[in-house]
Amino acid sequence: QVQLVESGGGLVQAGGSLRLSCAGSGSIFSVMGWYRQAPGKQRELVASITLGGRTNYVDSLKGRFTISRDNAKNTVYLQMNSLRPEDTAVYYCNANSLYNSRNYWGQGTQVTVSS
Numbered sequence: 001q002v003q004l005v006e007s008g009g010g011l012v013q014a015g016g017s018l019r020l021s022c023a024g025s026g027s028i029f030s031v032m033g034w035y036r037q038a039p040g041k042q043r044e045l046v047a048s049i050t051l052g053g054r055t056n057y058v059d060s061l062k063g064r065f066t067i068s069r070d071n072a073k074n075t076v077y078l079q080m081n082s083l084r085p086e087d088t089a090v091y092y093c094n095a096n097s098l099y100n101s102r103n104y105w106g107q108g109t110q111v112t113v114s115s
Contacts, residue, residue, distance in 0.1 A: 005025075028098040
């Protein structure tokens with residue numbers, strides 16, 4: 001059974017940092033990534049990373065957010081710096097299974113940035 005379990009969300013003041021983690025199990029994942037959904041808005045891609053380490057970021061977040069992964073731990077991270085109130089959202093881990101090409105979601109973790 002494939003599972004993605006996020007951790008690391010919380011409340012932070014503007015200008016602060018948070019590091020999200022997503023531990024995967026039940027598969028090897030060809031691509032792992034983070035999406036976010038703010039209240040009243042559609043879910044959007046934040047960043048993704050391949051098994052080989054190639055990264056992709058939404059342009060507006062480049063320079064503040066950094067995605068990385070530890071393949072030995074089947075875990076993807078999102079380092080978020082210089083956080084702004086508009087970064088407030090539920091952040092979801094997403095991954096594609098290398099075995100069956102199915103796409104999986106984590107349960108989400110709330111990030112709240114206060115001004």
